[in-house]
Amino acid sequence: MAFQLSEAGTVDQELAREISSCWQAAAERNGIEMAGFALEATLEERITWALGLGLEIGCVYSRFSSKRQHSTWDQVRTCIEHAASKGIYGPPEFVCVDEGTSGSRSRREGLDRLLRLLKSGRVSVLLVFKASRLYRQAFKGYQLIQQEVVEEGLRAISVTQGIDTADTRAWRMLFQVHGMVDEMLLEATADHVRAGLKGLFGRGYTVGAIPVGYRREELPNAPLTNRGLARTVPAVDSDVKQMIVEHYQLVRDGMPIKQAWRKWVTDGGPSDPRSTSGYMTYPAYRRMLSRIAYTGRWEFGRKRNEFSTKRDYAKQVEQPDRDVEKFHCEELRIVDDELFFAVQRRLAGLKTGPRGPRKDRETQLWDLMTDLFHCASCNERFYQAGAGGNGMRCKKGDLCPCLSVVRRDEAVRAICEKLRDLVQQDAELIEQVICRAQELDLLGDEQLHFEVTALERRISSLSNQINDLHELAGQGDEADRRETMNRVRAAQAERSTARHELSRLQQRLSAADSVITPDEVRAILAEFSQLLENSTAGRLGADAVYKAVAVFRALVGERVDVHVEQRPNRKRCNVRGVFRPALLTAVCDTLGTTPPESPAVADKISVWLRKPPRLDALADRVHQLVDIEGLSYRDVAKKLQEEGHNVNSGNVWYSYRRWFEMRDEPVPDVPYNNGHQRRSA
Numbered sequence: 001m002a003f004q005l006s007e008a009g010t011v012d013q014e015l016a017r018e019i020s021s022c023w024q025a026a027a028e029r030n031g032i033e034m035a036g037f038a039l040e041a042t043l044e045e046r047i048t049w050a051l052g053l054g055l056e057i058g059c060v061y062s063r064f065s066s067k068r069q070h071s072t073w074d075q076v077r078t079c080i081e082h083a084a085s086k087g088i089y090g091p092p093e094f095v096c097v098d099e100g101t102s103g104s105r106s107r108r109e110g111l112d113r114l115l116r117l118l119k120s121g122r123v124s125v126l127l128v129f130k131a132s133r134l135y136r137q138a139f140k141g142y143q144l145i146q147q148e149v150v151e152e153g154l155r156a157i158s159v160t161q162g163i164d165t166a167d168t169r170a171w172r173m174l175f176q177v178h179g180m181v182d183e184m185l186l187e188a189t190a191d192h193v194r195a196g197l198k199g200l201f202g203r204g205y206t207v208g209a210i211p212v213g214y215r216r217e218e219l220p221n222a223p224l225t226n227r228g229l230a231r232t233v234p235a236v237d238s239d240v241k242q243m244i245v246e247h248y249q250l251v252r253d254g255m256p257i258k259q260a261w262r263k264w265v266t267d268g269g270p271s272d273p274r275s276t277s278g279y280m281t282y283p284a285y286r287r288m289l290s291r292i293a294y295t296g297r298w299e300f301g302r303k304r305n306e307f308s309t310k311r312d313y314a315k316q317v318e319q320p321d322r323d324v325e326k327f328h329c330e331e332l333r334i335v336d337d338e339l340f341f342a343v344q345r346r347l348a349g350l351k352t353g354p355r356g357p358r359k360d361r362e363t364q365l366w367d368l369m370t371d372l373f374h375c376a377s378c379n380e381r382f383y384q385a386g387a388g389g390n391g392m393r394c395k396k397g398d399l400c401p402c403l404s405v406v407r408r409d410e411a412v413r414a415i416c417e418k419l420r421d422l423v424q425q426d427a428e429l430i431e432q433v434i435c436r437a438q439e440l441d442l443l444g445d446e447q448l449h450f451e452v453t454a455l456e457r458r459i460s461s462l463s464n465q466i467n468d469l470h471e472l473a474g475q476g477d478e479a480d481r482r483e484t485m486n487r488v489r490a491a492q493a494e495r496s497t498a499r500h501e502l503s504r505l506q507q508r509l510s511a512a513d514s515v516i517t518p519d520e521v522r523a524i525l526a527e528f529s530q531l532l533e534n535s536t537a538g539r540l541g542a543d544a545v546y547k548a549v550a551v552f553r554a555l556v557g558e559r560v561d562v563h564v565e566q567r568p569n570r571k572r573c574n575v576r577g578v579f580r581p582a583l584l585t586a587v588c589d590t591l592g593t594t595p596p597e598s599p600a601v602a603d604k605i606s607v608w609l610r611k612p613p614r615l616d617a618l619a620d621r622v623h624q625l626v627d628i629e630g631l632s633y634r635d636v637a638k639k640l641q642e643e644g645h646n647v648n649s650g651n652v653w654y655s656y657r658r659w660f661e662m663r664d665e666p667v668p669d670v671p672y673n674n675g676h677q678r679r680s681a
Contacts, residue, residue, distance in 0.1 A: 016092035026084035050089035058125035059094035075129035103136035138179020201300040296333035300325040366412035402564035411609040462495040554586035619659035632676040
C-alpha cells in the first residue's frame with residue numbers, strides 16, 4: 001500500500017482512519033479495554049481517553065529512500081501494533097513520514113515535524129521500524145536518540161531490532177552494533193549493485209538514464225530485467241542529433257554559450273526526462289557540450305556521489321580510470337572528434353579557475369530575505385545572483401521575460417523605510433483596534449465562567465458516581481462485576497475528558513485576565529520602528545538580525561512581488577516591490593493575542609526597489625495633485641518647486657503620463673491646463 005501525503009510529513013484522512021483501526025484491533029487483541037474509544041473523536045478527546053486508562057502517548061516515524069519503494073504502510077503498521085502491545089497509544093496525527101527521501105539528509109519535512117512533536121511535550125514515546133530510518137549514519141541517529149529523547153526524559157523503541165531506551169543498560173550497545181551492521185550491509189549491497197550494473201553496461205545494455213540525443217531500443221530476445229521489463233540498448237535519435245551538431249558548430253564558431261542555450265530552449269530542444277524544470281537548464285546545456293558519449297565513447301562509473309555530512313548534500317567525485325567501465329561504439333557517434341575537441345578547447349578557455357575563500361562578514365537582514373521576493377511575471381521566487389551574491393533575480397534566469405538583477409540591500413532598505421513610515425502613520429489606529437478587540441473579548445468572559453462552573457459540577461458528579469460504582473464492584477456474579485467495571489472505566493474516561501476541557505477553559509480565562517495596555521502596544525510599535533531603522537543602517541547584531549527577520553516577514557505578509565518595467569530605448573529598468581502590509585497581525589503575534597475577527601484588508605503598497613528616474617519618482621505626487629486635488633499643471637509645478645523639486649509644467653505633464661504607463665492603464669484625455677481657464681481670459 002502506498003501512503004499519500006496531505007501536508008508536509010503527515011498522512012491523509014483515509015489512511016489516518018486505517019491507522020486508528022489498526023491500533024484499535026491490536027489493542028483489543030492485547031486486552032486493552034476499548035470502552036469510550038471513538039475513531040471520530042477529536043485528537044484531544046482521544047489523548048484524554050488514553051491517559052485516563054494509563055496509556056502512554058507515542059509518535060511514529062517512517063522513511064524510505066527510493067521513489068519506487070512503498071513501504072510506509074508496512075513500517076507504520078508494525079510500529080502501531082507494537083505500540084498497542086506495550087500499552088502505548090499512537091494517534092495517526094502523530095505519524096511522521098518522509099517518502100523518497102535519503103536518510104543522509106538532515107533537512108526533511110517528516111523529521112522536522114517529529115522533532116517539533118518531541119519538543120512539544122505531547123508525546124512520551126518514539127517508535128521507529130529500524131533505527132536506520134532516522135539517519136543513515138548511525139552516529140547521527142544515536143545523537144538524536146540521546147539528546148532529543150533520553151535526555152528529555154522520553155522513551156524510544158526500535159521495533160524490529162528490539163532496542164528500547166527503557167533498558168538503560170543495554171540500549172546503547174544494541175544501537176551501536178545494529179548501526180555498524182546496517183552501514184556495512186549498505187556498502188556491501190552498493191558494491192554488488194555497482195558490479196552488476198558494470199556487467200550489463202559491458203554487454204551494451206542501457207543502464208540508468210540516457211543522455212539527450214539518444215533513445216531506448218528494445219531487444220526482444222534479450223533476458224528481461226528484474227522488474228520484468230524488456231532489455232534496451234541506446235540508439236541515436238536522428239531528430240535531436242541534428243540539433244546537437246548544429247549547436248556544437250555554433251559554439252565552436254564563437255556564439256556565446258548563453259545565447260546558444262537560449263536558442264536551444266526557444267527552438268524546443270529536449271531536456272533530461274528527470275528534469276523538474278521542464279526545459280534544458282543552463283548547467284545541463286554546459287554538460288551536454290562536454291559529454292564525451294557524443295563521440296561514441298561511453299563510460300560507466302566516471303563519477304560517484306559522496307554525501308557530505310557537514311554540508312548536508314551529495315557531491316559527485318571523479319573516480320580513477322581503473323574503476324571506470326568503458327566501451328567504444330561508432331554507431332552511437334553524434335559529433336566527430338575534431339568538432340568535439342574544438343568545443344572543449346573553447347569551454348576550457350572560458351573557465352576562470354577555482355574561487356578563493358570567502359571572507360567572513362557579519363550577517364545582515366538582506367542576506368536572509370531573498371526567498372520573500374517573487375517575480376510578478378513568472379511567479380517564481382528570487383535567488384542570489386550577481387558579483388559576490390549581492391544581487392537577486394528570478395529563478396528562470398535569462399528565460400524570464402522581465403529579467404533584472406536587483407541589489408538585495410537596496411531592496412530591503414527601501415521596504416524597511418516604507419514600513420517605518422507605515423508603523424508611525426498607523427500607530428494610533430493599531431492601538432485603538434487592539435484595545436477595542438480586547439474589550440469585546442472581555443464581554444464574552446461571562447460565558448466562559450458559566451461553562452467552567454458547569455464543568456466543575458459535572459466532574460464532581462462523575463467522581464461521586466465512580467465512588468458509588470467502586471462500592472458495588474464486588475457484588476453480584478461475574479457478569480455483574482464485569483459490567484460494573486466497564487461502567488467505572490467509561491465514567492473515568494468521561495471525567496478525564498471533562499478535566500481536560502476544564503483545564504483548557506481555565507487557560508483561556510487566565511489569558512483573558514491579562515489586560516493589554518496602550519503603553520504595551522506603543523512599546524511594540526516603537527521596537528518595530530527601531531529594528532527597521534537598525535536594519536536599514538546595517539547595525540543589527542548576530543542575535544537581533546534573526547528577530548528582525550521574523551518582524552520583517554510578518555510586516556510584509558510573507559511575500560513581496562517584484563515588478564520590472566523595461567522602458568523602450570532605456571538600458572536601466574524600473575523595479576518596484578508590491579506587498580500587502582500586515583501590521584496589525586504582526587503586533588498581535590508579538591503580544592500573544594489573537595487579531596480581531598474580520599480585520600480590514602490592507603491596500604497593497606508599492607515601493608521602488610531601485611532608485612527610479614527623477615520624473616518617475618514624482619509620478620505618485622503629481623497624480624495626487626492633478627487627479628485628487630484638481631490642480632493645473634502650472635500650479636502643480638509651483639507646488640513641487642516649493643517642496644524643493646526643480647520641475648516645470650512640461651515635466652509635470654510627462655510625469656503625469658508616466659503614472660498611468662507604469663500601471664499599464666490608458667492615459668486619460670485631460671483638457672488643456674486640467675480644465676482651468678487661462679489667466680488672460
